[in-house]
Amino acid sequence: MNKKNYQICSNCVMDTTDSQIVFDNNGVCDHCDTFINKIAPNWHTDEQGKSELQLLVGKIKQVGKGKDFDCILGMSGGIDSSYLLYYVKEKLGLRPLVFHVDAGWNSQEAVNNIEKLVDKLGLDLYTEVIDWGAMRDLQLAFFKSGVSHIDTPQDHAFFATMYKFAEQHKVKYILTGANLSTECIRNPIEWMYYQSDAIQLRDIHRKFGQHSLKSYPVTSILHHKIYLPYIKGIKVVRPLNSIPYVKQDAIKLLVEKFGWQPYPQKHFESRFTRFYEGYWLPKKFGYDTRRVQFSSLIVTGQMTREDALLKLKTPPYDESTIVQDFEYVATKLGISVKELQGYMDAPNKSYRDYKSQDSVYAFGSWVMKSLGLEIGGKR
Amino acid sequence: MLRPRIIPCLLIKNGGLVKTVQFGDSKYVGDPINAVRIFNEKEVDELIVLDIDASSQQREPDYTLIKNLAAECRMPLCYGGGVKTISQIQKIISLGVEKVAISSAAIETPDLITQAADQVGSQSVVVVLDVKKNGILRRSELFTLNGIKKSGINPVEFARKVEALGAGEVVINAIDHDGVMKGYDINLIKSVRDSISLPMTVLGGAGSLEDIEGLITQFGIIGAAAGSLFVFKGKYRAVLINYPDRAAKDALIEKASNLF
Amino acid sequence: MITIINYGLGNIQAIANIYNRLNIPVVIASTPDELASAEKIILPGVGAFDWAMRLLNESGMRSCLDKLVMVNKVPVLGICVGMQMLARCSDEGKLEGLSWIDAEVKKFDESKFVQKTHLPHMGWNDVMPQRTDCLFRGMEAKPRYYFLHSYYFLPKNDEDVLALTDYNGFFASAVRSENVFGAQFHPEKSHQWGIQLLKNFAEL
Numbered sequence: 001m002n003k004k005n006y007q008i009c010s011n012c013v014m015d016t017t018d019s020q021i022v023f024d025n026n027g028v029c030d031h032c033d034t035f036i037n038k039i040a041p042n043w044h045t046d047e048q049g050k051s052e053l054q055l056l057v058g059k060i061k062q063v064g065k066g067k068d069f070d071c072i073l074g075m076s077g078g079i080d081s082s083y084l085l086y087y088v089k090e091k092l093g094l095r096p097l098v099f100h101v102d103a104g105w106n107s108q109e110a111v112n113n114i115e116k117l118v119d120k121l122g123l124d125l126y127t128e129v130i131d132w133g134a135m136r137d138l139q140l141a142f143f144k145s146g147v148s149h150i151d152t153p154q155d156h157a158f159f160a161t162m163y164k165f166a167e168q169h170k171v172k173y174i175l176t177g178a179n180l181s182t183e184c185i186r187n188p189i190e191w192m193y194y195q196s197d198a199i200q201l202r203d204i205h206r207k208f209g210q211h212s213l214k215s216y217p218v219t220s221i222l223h224h225k226i227y228l229p230y231i232k233g234i235k236v237v238r239p240l241n242s243i244p245y246v247k248q249d250a251i252k253l254l255v256e257k258f259g260w261q262p263y264p265q266k267h268f269e270s271r272f273t274r275f276y277e278g279y280w281l282p283k284k285f286g287y288d289t290r291r292v293q294f295s296s297l298i299v300t301g302q303m304t305r306e307d308a309l310l311k312l313k314t315p316p317y318d319e320s321t322i323v324q325d326f327e328y329v330a331t332k333l334g335i336s337v338k339e340l341q342g343y344m345d346a347p348n349k350s351y352r353d354y355k356s357q358d359s360v361y362a363f364g365s366w367v368m369k370s371l372g373l374e375i376g377g378k379r
Numbered sequence: 380m381l382r383p384r385i386i387p388c389l390l391i392k393n394g395g396l397v398k399t400v401q402f403g404d405s406k407y408v409g410d411p412i413n414a415v416r417i418f419n420e421k422e423v424d425e426l427i428v429l430d431i432d433a434s435s436q437q438r439e440p441d442y443t444l445i446k447n448l449a450a451e452c453r454m455p456l457c458y459g460g461g462v463k464t465i466s467q468i469q470k471i472i473s474l475g476v477e478k479v480a481i482s483s484a485a486i487e488t489p490d491l492i493t494q495a496a497d498q499v500g501s502q503s504v505v506v507v508l509d510v511k512k513n514g515i516l517r518r519s520e521l522f523t524l525n526g527i528k529k530s531g532i533n534p535v536e537f538a539r540k541v542e543a544l545g546a547g548e549v550v551i552n553a554i555d556h557d558g559v560m561k562g563y564d565i566n567l568i569k570s571v572r573d574s575i576s577l578p579m580t581v582l583g584g585a586g587s588l589e590d591i592e593g594l595i596t597q598f599g600i601i602g603a604a605a606g607s608l609f610v611f612k613g614k615y616r617a618v619l620i621n622y623p624d625r626a627a628k629d630a631l632i633e634k635a636s637n638l639f
Numbered sequence: 640m641i642t643i644i645n646y647g648l649g650n651i652q653a654i655a656n657i658y659n660r661l662n663i664p665v666v667i668a669s670t671p672d673e674l675a676s677a678e679k680i681i682l683p684g685v686g687a688f689d690w691a692m693r694l695l696n697e698s699g700m701r702s703c704l705d706k707l708v709m710v711n712k713v714p715v716l717g718i719c720v721g722m723q724m725l726a727r728c729s730d731e732g733k734l735e736g737l738s739w740i741d742a743e744v745k746k747f748d749e750s751k752f753v754q755k756t757h758l759p760h761m762g763w764n765d766v767m768p769q770r771t772d773c774l775f776r777g778m779e780a781k782p783r784y785y786f787l788h789s790y791y792f793l794p795k796n797d798e799d800v801l802a803l804t805d806y807n808g809f810f811a812s813a814v815r816s817e818n819v820f821g822a823q824f825h826p827e828k829s830h831q832w833g834i835q836l837l838k839n840f841a842e843l
Contacts, residue, residue, distance in 0.1 A: 102618055104410040108420035111620045118612065118619075127617035132395055132410040271413070324660055331447055332412055380805055381786075382763045422830045424763055425785070450656055455785055455828045472685070475652040477787065477828060500686030500720075502759040502787045547759055576749070576757040600756045 012295035013308045017286050018188045020379070031185045034379075035299045039184050042372075049242035056237060057092050063172045069097035069124065071173035074162050075117075076100070077110030077269040080177030082117055082260060083250040084240055088175060089121045092239075096175060101161045102129045103154045103270070104136070104332070109261040110269035116258045128161045130216065137211035138201075139272070140333050143340070144208040146349035148191055148285050151276050153216075155195035160219035166234045179240035182247055182266065185296045186378045191287040193351035194361055194378070196221045203355040221360060247302055265316070266293050275329050278317040284344055290316055382632055383595045384602040387418055387609040387622060388427040388582055391460065394444065398606055399431075400558030402509075402526035408610055408618050411444065415451045418609075421622045425455040427480070427550070427580075427604055429507075433461025434483055435524050440467060442474060449475035457505055463488070468495050472503060480505040480550065483523040486530055486537075489544055496545030504548075505580075506541045510534045510567060511554040519567055526554045534567065535574045542575045549579050550604070556584030558607050563594055572598055580604050588623060588631060595635035641665040641841055642677035646698040648691050649683025649721060653827040657834055663841045671703040677713055679841065680704070683827075684720030688744065688790070689732030691720045696734075708739055712818045715739070716774075716840050722814065722821030723792055731790050740816045742794040752807045758789040760806050766813065766824065768802045774813060774820060775802065776839045782832040784812070784824035792823060 008015035010027035022030040044052065064070020073088065073096040075081045088094040098118055118125045135153055142150040166174055193200065198220040205213055228234040254260035266289075268274040277289045290312060297303035317325075330340040351358065365378075389411065390397050396408035408414070411428070418426055428448060433440060440461055449456055458471055459480025468479045468491075479499075484491050485506045495504045511522045513529055521532040538549050551571055553564035563584045572579060580602030585591055591603040612619040623631065641658055643651050645667045658665035668674040684691050695701060707713040717725045726736040729744035736744070749757050763783050768775035775782065791810040794800060801820070804812035814821040820840065826833035 100617070100619070102409055104413050106413065106417065106620070108417045111417060112421075115612065115619060115621050124615060125613050125617040125619060126615045127612075127619055129407055129409045129618050131407070136410075320662060321660075328416075331450075332410070380764070381760065382783075384762045449652070452653075453657070453828060453830050453833065455787070455825070475650050475656075477650070477685075477825075497687070498690070500690075502761065502789065503685065548761065572755055576755060578756050578759065578761040598755070600754050600762070602762075 009295070011305070012185065012298045013291050013305060013312060014185065014295050015291065017288065017291070019190060020188060031295060032299060035184050039180060043180055043184075043241065045242060045244045053092070053239060053242040056239070056242075057094060060094055060173050064095060068095075069171075070095045071175055072097045072099040072126075072162065072166060072171050073175040074099050074101075074158065074177070075114055076158075076177075077106070077113040078177070078263070078267065079247065079251060079254070080179055080182065080240060082113055082177075082254055083245070084175060084177040085117055085121065085123070086254065086257070087243065088239060089123065096123065097171075098123050098125045099162055099165065100125065100127045101158045102127055103157055103272075104130065104132045105154070105270045105272040107263075107269055107271050107274070109263055113254075113258075113260050113269070116260060120258050126165070128165065130157050130161070134211050134213065134216040136333055137209050138205055138213070138216060140335065141205050141208035143333070143343045145204045145354065146343070146346050147193070147204070147351060147353070148281060148287065148348070149193045149195065149351065150280065151192070151273055152195045152201060154270060154272060156198075156201060156219065157217050159196060159224065160217035163219055163224050163228055163234070164217060167228065167232060172233055172235065174234065174236045176236060176238055177240060178238045179245055181240065181245040181300055181302070182293065182296050184299060185292055187287075187289060187292050189358075189378050190350065191281070191285070191289070192378075193356070194221065194358075196224065197351075197357050197361070200351060200354055200356040207354070221357060221364070225364060247297065264318075265290065271325075272329070275325055279322060279325070280344070282316055285348055288312065288316055381600055382424075383600055383636075384424040384580070385591060385623070385628060386425050386427055386580060386602050386604040387423055388429065388604045388606045389414060389610075390606060391428060391430045391441075391444070392432050394441065396610075397431075398558060398610055402554050402557055404558070406616065412447055412451065414610075414620055415448050417620045418622065419451050419453055421620075422625060423454060423622050425457065425477075425602075426452060427457045427459070427582075429458075429480065430460025431525055437461075440471060442470065445471060445476060446474045459505070459507055463491070465491065465494050465498060468499060468504075472499050478503050478505045478548065480507045482507040482509060485541060485546075486521065486523060486532065489540065492541055492544040492546050496547070501545045501547040504546050505550055506546045506548075507550040507552055508534050508537060508571075509552045509554055510564075519570075522554060535570050538571045538575050538577075542577050546577060548602075549575065549577050550602075551579065551581045551583075553581075553583030557582075559584060560586030560607050562586060562590050565594075565597065568594075568598065572601075578602065582606070588627075592631050592635045595632060596638045599636070599639045640678050641681060642674060642679065643667050643681045643683065644674070644695075644698075644700065644704070645669045646700065647694045649685050649718065650825070650827055651683055654681060654683060654718075654837070657827055657837050658841065661834070661838055661841070663838070668700070669698070671700050674700050674703050674707065677707060679843070680707065680713055680715040681840075682715060682717040682721035682724065684718060684722075684724060685787075686720060687731060688720060688723055688729040688736075689734045691724055692732065692734040692736065695724065705737070708819060714818045714840070714843055715820065717819075717821040718827070719788060719823060719825055722823050723788075723790060725814070725819060725821050726792060729790060739819045740794060740799055740814060740821070741796065742792055742799070742814070744790050745793050746790050747806070747810075754807075760786050760788055762786065763829075764804050764806065764812075764824075766802045766804050768813070769800055770815075773801070773815065773843060774822070774836050774839050778832065778835055782835075784822075784826065784829040784832055786812075786824045788823060792821065
């Protein structure tokens, strides 16, 4: 069996740890190609973006007239949702309800950042706390399954909870901090399969879970891509895509204006995600999500390739604390360190080993792109 | 000089954190281990964790949970809930907990206080008085079993009694003020404060840092405990762990102490 | 390598946790054999003086400890009651202390107290180090620690006072005599200040 030779993109830093990667004659990968040819031409942060945003803001304000809030904004305490919150309140004059989903893994920085922003911006906060017993059981089931997308229980719950709230309270607009500036290059599906695939989630739970899923919020791709927007008129919008969003500048502003505490890496507002992306994924599967994040910053001119390569030389986790972090995750999951290590050492599986709706995703993605309804997206 | 203490109080029910209103109506707050970890990172003065259905369910304390919580604390931890025997107290202390709180056991078997003081030291023996106003004359009396069973016992007299028996600290928990967030029960606190010289901690009613400031202004060295204040935010009572940072805490204490 | 004495009292686990997180090797000794090669010793303690002395004397490690500390001059840090045990005797009890430092342990004089709350001395209080070359190295001028005690350590010699704390009058909150150190407060429960002190002890 021929093992693909190692190759790294000459433009960004994605490499053959993404097994589906394709390079052109100049050694430039298909992620870059997609960005240059499909994403960038349709991504407007200039006058066009501004007017699109103004239109959206007008609609949101209209719908929210006379209500306590005109939209909900998903807040994790991370840089994207934090900056978005500041921007929509201070610059666009919206009145969002700050919506936070607590999955039991908040870091101190995350709660501090949410508190500072909510207080200083004078906004209301709503928190949905996921039943920890159900979350723990589902997370453990994912560990047992051997797949690489073990952060699905958190991600899935975030979206399911927000949609449920919007539906119950007849909220028409959900604002999220998702953005092309730092996410135009996405984690390959092989690394992180679709977190919204309820069929996969239920199958893994059926095979390895012990708790009932009753108190865990489940959604589905059809529910939130078709039912909610087209039947219920609930839209998920990403305002950061319509403005010039530069990560370093955003951090600086938040630190100075709000006493915001930065994280060592993207998504580290959750202790679990920090462990998952910083240690589990690279150690068990060889997938380093920093490659994806740095590559996005490289193609958008926010980071040099040299700088990225230098950073990638050091491990993505803190060697002085990893033993305790490992212990903490085991303790939270209610298992021994030995058992957790056992899951680390067990054979690697993929989403294909369990039931899924991946054909639905593939079809839907094709439709959306053909209709020009979506740029970017995973592959 | 010694500082007043500002103490988050966490309630555990079925292994999860909850917050009550007047000892009823419990709202789910989440995983205790992560909450304690966050409080530790926020460098809180100390922490009280009470298992609120251990007594009524007549079961042993959850030693695994206690051990895991103690491991996260670089500040003193006081644990209570269902503690009735000296061996339970010793076991809890051995798991890394500084103080053990007893409530109904102090009423039913007051000798336990003296026994515990002899073995683990009085500094580790905390007696919690759950107090509610009852009867036509709205007299304060002690209640047990989560505020359901009345005892007919006057809190001031009982506080004196437990001091004499060797307790190291008294916690006054005003049931009527629990979760309401409209201020501490100052009269109750004063009546007990004037009658004993033990360290005192008060719980029930704190709705803002101003309430804590007012408490310190009035009583000086005291433990100001709060549940809802450090766990909820805003009009929707959104769960968000919060606690003043060192600068804010020092400023609050300094201001209040200067007025004391 | 830090050796924590396990004679039945004190928050051994909390101290061990801190050293583990600092990646400093730590062992817990319950027998003379486990103690024999100790390079630095921690003597924890909580509770009453006599009870603690009795447990230590009955632990089988007493004579080994005396030799290591007094003859071999192994550094030792007594914490809370562990510090009080370093003295010759205590108002709280009848038994003799370790006498590793020429001192007595006295009860606070409550008649001097201005506040309604008297004893135990419970809570966070400032510590004023008299020297900054050993336990309090690299710290801010007035570190704070958590205290939980009703008796205080009174050394015969002023030079043995390593730090002072004010509780209705100053008392020795930390002491040092050659290789023998004592901390009246709980460094294992005093957040960053405690972690720094325990780290300093390990790095002496």
